[in-house]
Amino acid sequence: MAEAKKPRAKRATKATSLEPRADLIELAAAPAAAVLEAVPAAKPARQAKAVEVKPASAEALFSSAQKQSDAFRQAVGEAVTVSAKGALEVNGKIIDALTIQSSTALDLWRSAISPAPLPEALKAHSQATRLAYEAASAQWKDIAESTALWFTKSLEPLHSAFQRPGR
Secondary structure (H helix, E strand, C coil): CCCCCCCCCCCCCCCCCCCCCHHHHHHHHHHHHHHHHHCCCCCCCCCCCCCCCCCCCHHHHHHHHHHHHHHHHHHHHHHHHHHHHHHHHHHHHHHHHHHHHHHHHHHHHHHHHCCCCHHHHHHHHHHHHHHHHHHHHHHHHHHHHHHHHHHHHHHHHHHHHHHCCCC
């Protein structure tokens, strides 16, 4: 059976006073008082005179906005033209690469199934595989470079339109 808990004897606690000690308050207030005495009375800062700006005429604003709009429209047109040319070039290279790779793969399979001694067949197959891999990697590298050039040239007209001094 469980034993009943015995009540603990209360310990004697130190009597704490709720009144703050005067010496601690004085110590805390001393640095603040020194700082307040050191700061001289501040004068309000003078406001700078406002520069008068002549209102621009509506015609000048409309003319400027129209020039910027025309320049931006022309830049977008150039970007679209360059982008279309780049897309056609990259797509043509991809089609050429896939055509060449499929022809190479067929040639590789034909050489693999031709009746030849096994060592010669393996040697021819490995050499043809290496050549096919080198050709494919060169083609895809060319496609990647063409794609990067395509995006760079497509953004040049827009970039130059935003960098014009009249902007």
